[in-house]
Amino acid sequence: MIYSNKVLEHFKNPKNVGEIKDADGIGEVGNPICGDTMTIYIKVKDKRIKDIKFQTFGCAAAIASSSMLTELAKGKTIADAKKITRDAVADELGGLPSIKMHCSNLATDALKKAIEDYERKHK
Numbered sequence: 012m013i014y015s016n017k018v019l020e021h022f023k024n025p026k027n028v029g030e031i032k033d034a035d036g037i038g039e040v041g042n043p044i045c046g047d048t049m050t051i052y053i054k055v056k057d058k059r060i061k062d063i064k065f066q067t068f069g070c071a072a073a074i075a076s077s078s079m080l081t082e083l084a085k086g087k088t089i090a091d092a093k094k095i096t097r098d099a100v101a102d103e104l105g106g107l108p109s110i111k112m113h114c115s116n117l118a119t120d121a122l123k124k125a126i127e128d129y130e131r132k133h134k
Contacts, residue, residue, distance in 0.1 A: 012108055012110075012111070013108070014071060014072070014075075014107075014108075015104060015105030015106055016105065017075075017079075017103070017104050017105040018071060018072060018075040018104045018105065018107065019071070019075075020075075021074070021075035021078040021079055021104065022071040022072075022074050022075045022078075025065075025074055025075070025077070025078035026078045026081060026082055027063055027064050027065060027078065027081035027082070027085070028064065028065060028066070028078070029052075029064040029065075029066070030050075030052055030064060030066060031052035031053070031054050031062060031063075031064050033054075034052035034053060034054060034125075035053055035054055035055045035129045035132065035133070036052070036053045036055065036125040036126055036127070036128040036129030036130075036132070037050065037051070037052055037053075037124075037125055037128050038050065038051045038053075038120070038121040038122060038123065038124025038125030038126070038127070038128060039051075039121065039124065040117050040120045040121045040124060041117075042113060042117055045069070045070070045073075045113070046068075046069065047067070047068065047069030047070065047073040047113075047114065047117055048067070048068045048069065049065060049066070049067045049068075049069070049073065049077055049117050049118060049121045050065065050066045050067075050121065051063065051064075051065050051077070051080070051081070051118075051121040051122050051124070051125040052064045052065070052125065053084075053122075053125045053126070053129060055089065055129055055133075058088055058089050058090075059086065059087065059088050059089070060084050060085055060086065060087055060088075060089070060092055061086075062085070063081045063084050063085050064081065065077040065078070065080070065081055065118075065121070069114070070111070070114070072107055072108075072111035072114040072115075073114040073117065073118075075104055075114075076100050076101075076104065076107070076114040076115045076117070076118040077118050077121075079100050079103050079104050079118075080095065080100050080115075080118040080119065080121075080122055082103075083095050083099065083100065083103060084122055089126055089129070089130075092122060092126060093123065093126060095119055095122065096119060097112065097115040097116040097118070097119050098115070100115040100118055100119060101115045
């Protein structure tokens with residue numbers, strides 16, 4: 012399987028890895044077929060994602076997708092973060108093999124779940 016240099020960079024040196032203990036929203040997803048699991052933590056201030064972290068157990072594409080997603084979402088308003096697509100994540104990574112596109116989908120799903128969790132808590 013051939014990955015772009017950007018995928019390899021985000022896999023070897025992922026950004027925003029970790030957990031936010033007092034997160035405003037947490038989103039957890041998994042794919043039972045490939046075994047990838049992702050958790051996204053967000054901290055929100057003034058309806059903007061002030062901080063975002065992830066913990067991912069999975070392949071290079073899953074880790075790179077999680078890392079890139081956090082980079083794309085950090086600093087964005089909740090409304091703009093909701094618009095981040097799997098294709099946007101894959102494009103920023105210089106593309107993903109078609110068999111690995113589900114990884115970028117998992118990352119965006121985890122973000123959406125974290126946002127839903129935040130919105131539920133802050134109605």
